[in-house]
Amino acid sequence: MNCSELITTFLADYFEGTLPPDTLADFEHHLDVCESCVAYLQSYRATITMAGAAGTAPRVDVQDVPEDLVKAILDVTQP
Amino acid sequence: MALLRDGDAGAYETLVRTHMPMMLRVARRFMRSEEDARDAVQDAFVSAFRSIGKFGSNAQLSTWLHRIVINACLMRLRTQRRRPEEDIEEYLPRFRDDGHQVPPSEPWAETADTILQRTELVGVVRAAIDQLPDTYREVLLLRDIEELSTDEAAEALGVTPNAVKIRLHRARQALRTLLDPYMRPVSR
Numbered sequence: 059m060n061c062s063e064l065i066t067t068f069l070a071d072y073f074e075g076t077l078p079p080d081t082l083a084d085f086e087h088h089l090d091v092c093e094s095c096v097a098y099l100q101s102y103r104a105t106i107t108m109a110g111a112a113g114t115a116p117r118v119d120v121q122d123v124p125e126d127l128v129k130a131i132l133d134v135t136q137p
Numbered sequence: 138m139a140l141l142r143d144g145d146a147g148a149y150e151t152l153v154r155t156h157m158p159m160m161l162r163v164a165r166r167f168m169r170s171e172e173d174a175r176d177a178v179q180d181a182f183v184s185a186f187r188s189i190g191k192f193g194s195n196a197q198l199s200t201w202l203h204r205i206v207i208n209a210c211l212m213r214l215r216t217q218r219r220r221p222e223e224d225i226e227e228y229l230p231r232f233r234d235d236g237h238q239v240p241p242s243e244p245w246a247e248t249a250d251t252i253l254q255r256t257e258l259v260g261v262v263r264a265a266i267d268q269l270p271d272t273y274r275e276v277l278l279l280r281d282i283e284e285l286s287t288d289e290a291a292e293a294l295g296v297t298p299n300a301v302k303i304r305l306h307r308a309r310q311a312l313r314t315l316l317d318p319y320m321r322p323v324s325r
Binding site: 060061062063065066069070074093094095096097098100101102104105106107108109110111112113114115117120122123124127128130131132134135136 | 146149150153154157158161162165166171175178179182183186230232235236237238241242243244245248250252258259262263266277278281282284302305306309310312313316317320
């Protein structure tokens, strides 16, 4: 397995935990000898964590329940 | 729920006020302006009230509304498409003919946890997500932020689960490329 195969073909399945045992062994053997792929894997994992955390971080500059929006919705949905 | 199905006005207002914060948070993640986010939330409530009779008594109301507001956002985004899918290529890693990455990856200076304690970087991450081409941005939002399963995301987007897997991997790779310059050690 080379860097291209590890990153492009097998990395997503590695994170899903769905690599077959033989492929997983090849994947981990490549990581044992390739600093670049170790760095890539760590930064890919950090990217997923940061996307989730930044996406759900609260925003302080906006209203949770804007009254004008409540009124607009009730105006068009009230039975 | 019985009051909602009976068209009770007070129950409608209670539902709107209770679930609006969640609905707006989701819509603000998907839509690029506050106005679009509010419009998507309004679309979602209208859709929810129209189909309240179909709501299953065993389902979680918040989960049902979460899905409805996501669908409302995706519908609006489809009418605002601006960038073709192939734009993602410039953000994907490159390799030599022998399979080695060029340039090689270098370790990031900090972990995700310490990076996110730097509040200015939360904005950097959000801006980077917004730079992704829409079809990839949507998959990333659905899977890594809204935490839908691959099958749920596929259903929401009207594509196959395999297409979701491929797009998600490419979206994560592209986001990593966009964040890389901010995460390198300062001395480099």
